[in-house]
Amino acid sequence: MPRPSRPQVVRWLVLLAVWLVTAVVVGSALFFNSSRNVPLAGHDAEVSPTLSGHAVLETGPVLPDVRFDLPGRLGVTIVLGKTDAESTEELFARYALIASNVEPQVAGVRDAVVELALASALRGLAAGSLPVIVHLLLGPARRRDLWEDLRTLRPRPVLAVALVLAAIVALWQPWLDEEPEVARTRSWMPLQEFLGDEVPVPEQARRVEVSADSTATGTQRLIGSALDTYAKSQVFYDAAVEKAADLEVREPADDETVALLVSDRHDNVGMDRVARAVADRAGATTFLGGGDDTSTGKAWEAFSLDSMDKTFGDMERWFVTGNHDHGSFVGDYLVGKGWTELDGEVVEGPGGGTLLGFPDPRSSGLGSWRDEKGVSFAEAAQTVADVACDSQEAGERVNTLLVHDANLGKVALERGCADLVVGGHTHVPAGPTAVEGEDGQLGYTFTNGTTGGAAYAIAVGSKPRRDASMTLVTYDGAGRPAGVQVVRLLTDGRFQVDPYAALSLPEGV
Template sequence: MGRRRRVAGGIVVVCLSALLGASVAVSLFLNSSRTVVLVGHDTVVRPTTSGDAVVQTGPLLPDFRFRDVGPVGVSLALGKTEVGSVEELVERYAYIAGDPTGQVDKVRAVVVDMAVSAALRGLGVGLVPVAFYLLLGRHRRGELFRGVRSRNGLVALALLLVLPVLVWQPWEADAETQEEQGSWQTLAELAGPDVTLPGEVRDIEVRTGPVTTQSKRLVLSAIDTYDKSKEFYSTAAEGAADLDLREPEDGETVALLVSDRHDNIGMDRVARAIGERAGATVVLDAGDDTSTGQPWEAFSLDSLEGAFSDWERFGVAGNHDHGTFVSTYLADLGWTMLDGEAVDAPWGGTLLGVDDPRSSGLGNWREESGLSFAEVGDRLADDACAAAEDGERVSTVLVHDANLGREALARGCVDLVLGGHTHVQAGPDVITGEDGSTGYTWTNGTTGGAAYAIAIGSKPRRDADVSLVTYADGRPIGLQWVRLRTDGSWLVGDWSPVEPG
């Protein structure tokens, strides 16, 4: 009889602990929040029970609601960002919406992480009663349960029951806000019968009110940008599957070279499609993924990662990727960011690279700061030649500006230097080293189709380029460029063999 009672008591404690832990986990999860950089903003992410995704854009623009996104909803409160005008901000939203995969994946990952964190904390709280049950022992548990039936025990039990209510304070109510005065309206209803909307945005809801009603023109302008952007890049990505590109033979590896994206996330799926058509499995990023290198441009890096997450990924930062944010962010996402030391390459050779020294905050060389462009080029050549002397000749130097690798080529220590920066494709140019060996230099155009450092728009501002590098036996053997023109047509360069030696 005593054993049954102990087993029953243990089961009750476990059940109560599970209930307590689950309650705490759910409560922590629904009251948790994370601040991340999303769509160019410092954004507070909060889970909800509504099953909807609500984007709170601030006091001057309407909030948006996406219905039935999943079993758990989310509230996204957009905070500070860098922007020149409200019109520019709205256009940016529309452009990002044309390819939102990176941002959606980021929100999903944040919500999952909050759920896991809440579950672990709930588990910890739920284990407390079990721990006390075991620590007290049978004798003290009996005394405790007998004490509950006393007057002091009843008072203590009442206090324990009142304590959660005092913490919760359900009688406290929020003040009535202006937000609650608005109503939700679909974009189709807001636009009216005279405006034709893309089918996928018709059911998105907008919170209307006295101020946001005046924003109708901005919303419709954004929808137009969204439609044009999505159509242009989707068509281009589909067309890339039919390009006449050289495909790798047995034993060959193809790397896709991108540079100077300057936040043009629309080109990421196009570049991926070109790479798939050419059989590429490696992406080499020559920098200038952003225009300023600021955290608000994380959306561009999220998109790049989303497009190539299952490939081997290597990169350097460009002169517009100011500071260390870009390199650190991509490294945290799993990219191998080259820092002046040779690394093993997927094609069997070695790869060397370094960030552009002209970028503010960059130019350090193993804790030494203030080096000039020429000095960094000399150090790069020193390392390349040292590797060659050790029997590990560098097959490729990846830099933002190919001129940074010219000294290494002049000394005859590398096979190929890849870069970007000029926004104009050039090469392959043969460089004869001082020892009579030959190497090549190749400059990719702007993958983002950027004019100066600006690429955001419903289509590229100038022709957008990527390059394909073919390797065999650990060394480069050929190069080919692919260009998407501003009118959506294609130009494909001939595959140019290279024979370093």
């Protein structure tokens, strides 16, 4: 194969340069004029990259906008959209709750910007290839003819160039003058200056600035309250994480597997890092989610699921949805992040044992009422028992039955078709309680409390509203449940570790 001549090399280098320059120009233009919608802080939010070097949070016409510096020239503007908060006070309570574990929200924005950059780069590379492709398709003879036509002003090529220029001008429309935006005339001041010396600002918020326009003056009290909640929650949960490292919990044997059972978080992302610290102290490597991770099951609560995924995403994890997780959002969102949703099929669970799970058939709002939709709770309990017993008849006994409400597994235990039923729902720990089923087969039922420390359907505030519970479930070398141990974070910040409760299951069942 003959070596390319010097002119050929120069020609290909020029074409490559044209491709790259065009790709960079077009890709950059697309990137800085693009946006992505993401769920953020309980809002529908639009994320757009900028060259401001700031992260700017535009909160709307009433609340003050917020910004803080970012390293480098790249910045981002986040425009908060709709939310279902019923009052400004509730909205600020949410903000304080989310701020206690803000990294998943930051990661969501970061991922959105990276996706926009990759998409723009790909489009830029495609656009940059067009002039190169046209150049190669025309060939040297046709290019000379076109150049001669342009040089001598022949109509066809001149008309083509004119039409291209006209199309560009029509899309650009430089004659339209935009009115100056109010937001562009705003001034910024440090958060501490905005609130005054009487409201201390946590160290983490020192570099935050707010827009200092007249619409913001009425929100100082709410911002101060949210900062106070945030500061107290950071102190409370950070102290709990530190204490968890020294808890006296049972350590597993070499052939045992420990699962962390969490239920009824109800959006309390502050407890996630505490539960993970307890899991690490106990050597837990698997995660059982008992449902009610949200209060309504709506998309605004993605921040809670993001926090759970970031905190426990490196563990083996299974979950069921609870009565407050009604709808498809919670399940679909977690499955999209690699979680295993249990929905009526026997799968391999902790320690290699068998695991069966069912979602709660009920749905709830934020009140105390419950609705049963499609199938009654009693009918669902019969279905659970049928599946468990069919599996047992096929030679595969269910070692763990994971449900939101342990009562959903009551019939399965009575028929002697499961070793252990675990759930939550009542917000109060109970068990383990032995249940003798048909033919004398023994099983246990156990209820975890509320990991979020929730008194109602949503756990907001600077600390749990009631004792926050998490349970360590130990499995033997065959994957059968061997014992449970409840760990509670009390409302005063102290831990209570219950004694390890061994499960006396018969051999070979």
